[in-house]
Amino acid sequence: MINAVALHKLAKLRHSRMILIYVIGCGCISLFTILPVILMGVVSGNRTVGADTALMYFGFARFFGLAAALMLGTTLWRQDEKDGTLLTFMARPLSRIELLIGKSLGCFYAMLIYLGAVAAFYLLAHLLFFRFSIPLSFPLYLIQELMFYLVYFAAGAFFSSFLKPLLAATATLGWAFMALLAKIFLSLSPTWCQVLGEGFKFLSLDSDISYSVQALFTADIPTVMPIFKGIGYYLLWSIIFFSAAVVLFNKREFAGRRS
């Protein structure tokens, strides 16, 4: 039953006009702007140009993936509530936990598809640069990237338990940027700034724990090692946020649509 909900969610996303525009936009950016630059770098023999542009693509891909994950998280069940379809689901012999897990699984599938597209682009770039020599770091990079999206997805789902989607997205981004605030406060000398800085640091997503995209093209085992730390760290945050979202969803009451 969970998988039926997940596949329905995926189908719903596939038919969402917003997602369609988004995917076409991402595809256009990669195909019409970045790919020609990489190809020109290869043709001219200046691989640095192509490699730098490929790295820029991964930067874009991360940004788009993050924004998509945030959107999926904040509208996880809110969109169904707005459409009036949630009640019909809830009237089935499914527990609310199963329903939320099913919907999240559908979003997870969507994120996997997105990462699949990113991976395809990477493989193409690698084919051009290194002729099929794919570093070990890449699969790990993809896993970490997935976990990174999951954090934003889960945080979005949590904040949307008590906030409207737009506010929930703002709150999630606020939380994500708390690390920056922590750095600012910790750099100031007054004690209260230090205390506040430490507090923000404790609550925030540690921005220092992220894998260098640069390593994708120059990977060796020592630079790959911190990635496991990143995967574990993001997974832990995802579990915390998602568990809280499930608890709140389980306690929530829903109003039907009015005629």
Next chain:
Amino acid sequence: MTLALRFDSLAKTYRERGATKRALNGISFDVEAGEIVGFLGPNGAGKTTAMHVLMGILFPTSGRAEIMGFDSRDPQSRQQVGFLPEVFAFDGFLTGTRFLKLFGSLGGRNRDLVAAHIPELLAFLDMPDAANVRIKNYSKGMTQKIGLAQALIGDPQILILDEPTSGMDPIAKARIKQLFVRLRSEGKTVFLSTHILSDVEDIADRVAIINQGALLAYDRVSSLLAANERGYKIVFTGGAAELWTALSSHTQNTDDRGRMEVTCPDRESKDLALQVILQHGGDIVLLKALGGSLQSQFLRLMHQEGLSDD
């Protein structure tokens, strides 16, 4: 008899803009399996709230609601239930068949059985061509019908329907009434909220009438009608000349079409009058219970509550 549904001192309070609103005020009644029960009340009486508590969409503030002995918060309680919400809506990209397959699988039903049930269900609802049409292209009546179909898919034992015939044409409404009667004959329970009181009067075994969250009446339809009976009116034409004299003990009148009318104060005098009319060759055009309709009983109760001028 087995209990299909139970409301036990069910109360529900909302917080709305800082004020406390009591939507259900400790209602208690049981619905037996194999009955059709009409759930009536004016807008905002608490019908939808009670149904949503039953379906686990809302939680009771106090008391409890049960389906086949399971607490309404337990997903197991919905195993044998088909539910149609007041305003049914679903994702427009799905075709009728895909939608029904999805909901069949969510009910944990056998896929092959569900697939076999779909064409039969759509044919009965007079929408066989809608199977491969996307829901977004459905008319309002068709959307309501597909909503009813999802409630019926997998052959549930209990149907909880919030205004099931809303937006449907008279032919569809008549079919749905037939369907409810057929389901009852198969031992299924139908608990429906509607504003079409004549339908409830025709098919329901019992009615529950609520207002402002309080249960005003819960009884058999026949008992409710009998309690409010104020005699009978018989309209007839023709008959021998002495017929009018034979009915002299009844109140007599002639209607605007020149047909004869007699009013009988009770069941015995009505039976007697009918016998006399038929013996004298009269043709009975209409026999109507006065003041005994569910509508008049409902309005009387609402009048007592200060909600109706009638």
